[in-house]
Amino acid sequence: xxxxxxxxxxxxxxxxxxxxxxAVNGVSFDLAEGETLGIVGESGSGxxxxxxxxxxxxxxxxxxxxxxxxxxxGKDLLKLDREAIQKMRGSQVGFVFQDPxxxxxxxxxxxxxxxxxxxxxxxxxPRQARNRSLELLKLVGIPGAAHRLDDYPHQFSGGxxxxxxxxxxxxxxxKILIADEPTTALDVTIQAQVVALVKDLRRRxxxxxxxxxxxxxxxxxxxxxxxxxxxxSIVEQAPVRQLYKDPRHPYTLGLLGALxxxxxxxxxxxxxxxxxxxxxLKPIIHCPFAPRCRFAIAxxxxxxxxxxxxxxxxxxxxxxxxxxxxxFGETQVD
Amino acid sequence: MTARVKASGQPTARxxxxxxxxxxxxxxxxxxxxxxxxMALLGLIIIVVYVVLAAFPSILTQHDPxxxxxxxxxxxxxxxxxxxxxxxxxxVLSRVxxxxxxxxxxxxxxxILGGLSGFAIGLLAGYFGGAVDTVLMRxxxxxxxxxxxxxxxxxxxxxxxxxxxxxxxIGIYNIPQFARLTRSTVLGVKTQDFVLASRSIGSSAPEILxxxxxxxxxxxxxxxxxLRFSTAILTASGLSFLGLGVSPPTPEWGAMLAASxxxxxxxxxxxxxxxxxxxxxxxxxxxxxxxxxxxxxPRTAR
Amino acid sequence: xxxxEVLVRVEDLIKHFPVARDAVGRRRPGHIxxxxxxxxxxxxxxTLGLVGESGCGKSxxxxxxxxxxxxxxxxxxxxxxxxxxxxxxxxxxxxPHMQMVFQDPYASLNPRMTVGQLISEPLLVHTRQSRAxxxxxxxxLLELVGLDPDLDRRYPHEFSGGQRQRIGVARALALNPEFIxxxxxxxxxxxxxxxxxxxLLEDLQERFGLTYLFIAHDLSMVRxxxxxxxxxxxxxxxxxxxxxxxxxxxxxxxxxALLSAVPVPDPDLEAEREPALLTGDVPxxxxxxxxCFFRTRCSLxxxxxxxxxxxxxxxxxxxxxxxxxVPMEGW
Numbered sequence: 001x002x003x004x005x006x007x008x009x010x011x012x013x014x015x016x017x018x019x020x021x022x023a024v025n026g027v028s029f030d031l032a033e034g035e036t037l038g039i040v041g042e043s044g045s046g047x048x049x050x051x052x053x054x055x056x057x058x059x060x061x062x063x064x065x066x067x068x069x070x071x072x073x074g075k076d077l078l079k080l081d082r083e084a085i086q087k088m089r090g091s092q093v094g095f096v097f098q099d100p101x102x103x104x105x106x107x108x109x110x111x112x113x114x115x116x117x118x119x120x121x122x123x124x125x126p127r128q129a130r131n132r133s134l135e136l137l138k139l140v141g142i143p144g145a146a147h148r149l150d151d152y153p154h155q156f157s158g159g160x161x162x163x164x165x166x167x168x169x170x171x172x173x174x175k176i177l178i179a180d181e182p183t184t185a186l187d188v189t190i191q192a193q194v195v196a197l198v199k200d201l202r203r204r205x206x207x208x209x210x211x212x213x214x215x216x217x218x219x220x221x222x223x224x225x226x227x228x229x230x231x232x233s234i235v236e237q238a239p240v241r242q243l244y245k246d247p248r249h250p251y252t253l254g255l256l257g258a259l260x261x262x263x264x265x266x267x268x269x270x271x272x273x274x275x276x277x278x279x280x281l282k283p284i285i286h287c288p289f290a291p292r293c294r295f296a297i298a299x300x301x302x303x304x305x306x307x308x309x310x311x312x313x314x315x316x317x318x319x320x321x322x323x324x325x326x327x328f329g330e331t332q333v334d
Numbered sequence: 335m336t337a338r339v340k341a342s343g344q345p346t347a348r349x350x351x352x353x354x355x356x357x358x359x360x361x362x363x364x365x366x367x368x369x370x371x372x373m374a375l376l377g378l379i380i381i382v383v384y385v386v387l388a389a390f391p392s393i394l395t396q397h398d399p400x401x402x403x404x405x406x407x408x409x410x411x412x413x414x415x416x417x418x419x420x421x422x423x424x425x426v427l428s429r430v431x432x433x434x435x436x437x438x439x440x441x442x443x444x445x446i447l448g449g450l451s452g453f454a455i456g457l458l459a460g461y462f463g464g465a466v467d468t469v470l471m472r473x474x475x476x477x478x479x480x481x482x483x484x485x486x487x488x489x490x491x492x493x494x495x496x497x498x499x500x501x502x503x504i505g506i507y508n509i510p511q512f513a514r515l516t517r518s519t520v521l522g523v524k525t526q527d528f529v530l531a532s533r534s535i536g537s538s539a540p541e542i543l544x545x546x547x548x549x550x551x552x553x554x555x556x557x558x559x560x561l562r563f564s565t566a567i568l569t570a571s572g573l574s575f576l577g578l579g580v581s582p583p584t585p586e587w588g589a590m591l592a593a594s595x596x597x598x599x600x601x602x603x604x605x606x607x608x609x610x611x612x613x614x615x616x617x618x619x620x621x622x623x624x625x626x627x628x629x630x631x632p633r634t635a636r
Numbered sequence: 637x638x639x640x641e642v643l644v645r646v647e648d649l650i651k652h653f654p655v656a657r658d659a660v661g662r663r664r665p666g667h668i669x670x671x672x673x674x675x676x677x678x679x680x681x682x683t684l685g686l687v688g689e690s691g692c693g694k695s696x697x698x699x700x701x702x703x704x705x706x707x708x709x710x711x712x713x714x715x716x717x718x719x720x721x722x723x724x725x726x727x728x729x730x731x732p733h734m735q736m737v738f739q740d741p742y743a744s745l746n747p748r749m750t751v752g753q754l755i756s757e758p759l760l761v762h763t764r765q766s767r768a769x770x771x772x773x774x775x776x777l778l779e780l781v782g783l784d785p786d787l788d789r790r791y792p793h794e795f796s797g798g799q800r801q802r803i804g805v806a807r808a809l810a811l812n813p814e815f816i817x818x819x820x821x822x823x824x825x826x827x828x829x830x831x832x833x834x835x836l837l838e839d840l841q842e843r844f845g846l847t848y849l850f851i852a853h854d855l856s857m858v859r860x861x862x863x864x865x866x867x868x869x870x871x872x873x874x875x876x877x878x879x880x881x882x883x884x885x886x887x888x889x890x891x892x893a894l895l896s897a898v899p900v901p902d903p904d905l906e907a908e909r910e911p912a913l914l915t916g917d918v919p920x921x922x923x924x925x926x927x928c929f930f931r932t933r934c935s936l937x938x939x940x941x942x943x944x945x946x947x948x949x950x951x952x953x954x955x956x957x958x959x960x961x962v963p964m965e966g967w
Contacts, residue, residue, distance in 0.1 A: 526743050527738050527739075527740055527743040527744035528743065528744050528745055528746040530699070530704055530738070530744075531736065531738055531744045531745075531804075531807070532746075532757065533704055534702055534704055534731065534735065534736045535731060535732075535735065535757060535758040535761060535762075535807070535810075535811070536727075536728035536729075536731030536732065536758070536761050536762060537757070537761050538728065538761075541761060545746070545749070545757065546746050549746070549748040549749075550746065550747070550748060
């Protein structure tokens, strides 16, 4: 698969009255054409901020992209001028946000909201845009689409609104769809519908998808590759099977252990990740996970491990479980 | 700990209204933010200056506000009379400062009277709802149906003129405004989960009102009180201007402004002095009120 | 399941809310049938899970059981008394024995009270303990839920979501209750923090023999923590049974659809799995369908489902379902 997006050393911080918050610290990853990349992490792990930084959607100030590169079709997104990046948003990269209830303007009809980006980016006539809006609503599976173009957002249920949001993100046929916790606010039944929809659309339209979530459960059946973020850094990335079968970072291990399973293959007790994420106000020299890590050794407190290969496509930032050592089960730990 | 929640920009869970209210919780933080708010600081300075001068007029002038010197009427500002003299040769500066005293007293007592009654009514109507709400709020609607100054005039007409009655008149016409605001605030607080949580442990209505509703509902009415303070000063002056408030020779801004109208051509400094005295203090209270609103409402802060 | 002591008995509990008022304040006809006649028992020492999609009435059911909302009909028997008949002082007298942990750890703690004040509030209401006694109890409770007892002077906003939920738990425990309703206590928390809170709830249950009604929409977590599970849809119970039975051999098509929608954190299983997607949305509880409430989204729906409300009956010992097709299909 051809490389579509190449992010290198992305670093973003926020200047707050309390000091500088190091929200994203040197994040690098690739996205292939047609690939679904899952990004998983707790609140505050920098998963959303890094994605917003790519499109320069973070408020500046207080936010600032300190350094990094994001090559998309040979252009560095972080260096484009305002007009060019605006063109990029919506037309090349579509964004779906977490809360479908607040992401739509309550005073605008659904059809108008859908048409807006197409009028702007594709220079369609209002009539063309309306026809295309109708197609999009059909595409995302809204029943009776023709009658619903003139409805207002409050006439749609949560799941239906998230479909509208997806339709809007797809309106200009973007190369990348970034979905930020698109199903967190929805019921499982609706989540299953949205996941099925995105999988189907990806197959049909051939776009790449970045799915941000805090729930490893959703990603298992959705993502090709998963990136795990902690305290503003990537601590592990791997193809989906390897990440679930052979996790090489204690944090990933903890996230998987904390997840109960509906199929009953559950432990008597859920794994606890004790403690809480570090204060991002202070620069951290040791491994950011060390204070919560049951595997931590002296070395973890001295140097922050870099993201190093475990195998071909699998990388982990851990002195104990990472590297090319034995898989977790055989590691000697005390 | 605070730093993590706030500074990382993403609290560990979705913050509700409770969290936003909490932002302004601690007194020291609120004070700090108040001092950083230029508007509020300006208002505070103006008010403090007025209060100090009203309390100790001798800082600026030794003249008695009521002593007439008919030999020196309508004089422009000079070294002896810093703001000149009025039509009876009284020291304008002294009268302005003593007028401030009176204005503070009238407006203060009227706002306290109206504010506390209105707060209590709004609290009961909002918390208990139902018939209590309907009866109390319809009553408030009756009061609101009349324009404020007319209502005050009607009260004065019934009770007669005089400082005490002016206070009552302005106080009464403030009641419905505070009641409405308090009621809507209480309606918002009442539905918060922590009120339900307190009910679930068996707290009685008075316990809930005192522990949960009042501490979370007084902010908006308090800020409103600052804004009403300036209106009360204007209304008091207005009543006196119309001859319904305080009677001469008591130095009251409105009454003095009314009297000096006749000498606008001859001695414009009179109108200017009284007018500016009123508007500066009103400006001060408005600025403080607006500033406080920002401080108490974290959504508009910063 | 035999010979277990019943702690709470809910009989035909109904809670209807008026739809809205018109401009003159008159109530419009029609009601939102949030809870529409549910009956079940909660045994001492167990955790009963109450699951369903948002808007199914599960939270309202919890609040109505605790009499935070007064029911439109039905009875709740607890400690030999019908709670629905108690008022004022009598009802407040029962409250120490039944407590609640709320969903939103931000909204359920008064932001202007310190942690110490919050946890001692129930003591203030129900006991005549001295300040020192209360303070000692607060420290004890903070320690019990895994927080530093020296933090009792802090305000809630200085704590993370998980820590706040611990404060909520400490508060609920203050009066040594027998029965705690956990209303989606973890749904606002991060996954790793969810595990912490759930482990705490399990530890406390073991230690104090607590009985939980665990209201949740996360079916995986319910399977983990509950002994029995009740499934709610549009204000009615669709299925109720022991955990293993409900998860492994669900009787009701709705339960099966719900379970199939839950993703499993295993890429291999997910690759094979074809979730049976529910189509459409939940109908409005102000205007539910005739007959079986689930029929509009049910793959098995037939004429009888339109005509008749299926009875909630015991299909296997201790395992109930409300579906016309249950026994015939032989699940």
